[in-house]
Amino acid sequence: MKHDQRGLTMVEILVAAAVFGVVVVAIASYYPAASKGALIGRSTTFAVLAAQQRMEEVFSKAYASVTSANFPNDTVSDGVNTYARTVTITDCSGDATSPCESSARLKKVVVGVSWTDAAVSKSINYSTLIVNN
DSSP states (O other): OOOOOOSOOHHHHHHHHHHHHHHHHHHHTTHHHHHHHHHHHHHHHHHHHHHHHHHHHHHTSOGGGOSGGGSOOEEEEOSSOEEEEEEEEEEOTTOOSTTGGGOTTEEEEEEEEEEEETTEEEEEEEEEEEEOO
């Protein structure tokens, strides 16, 4: 008597389905962490872009116009979070601290951006020196 060996038995199908189910559950468990990481990256990227935009506004002014009064604090939003931007400008004349010690023709500009992401306060600072030509 000859037995036909084509196809799979019911036990083999159940084992394959169980292994597949375990793999799917393991992969799906990483989804919330990956999603949260993407949102954190999105908010950080927006904060950096908001700081760079403000810094470009500072660069567009003449040296004499680069004062804190000309760059008041403001807020920007990405539709999810609200970001507070601050601009601090320090005139290096009479300042003996580094990096100002090298020249009285410099101004130190610091743009700070702060926001709350998932109930955690976050902030970045973007700084540069500008010179009076």
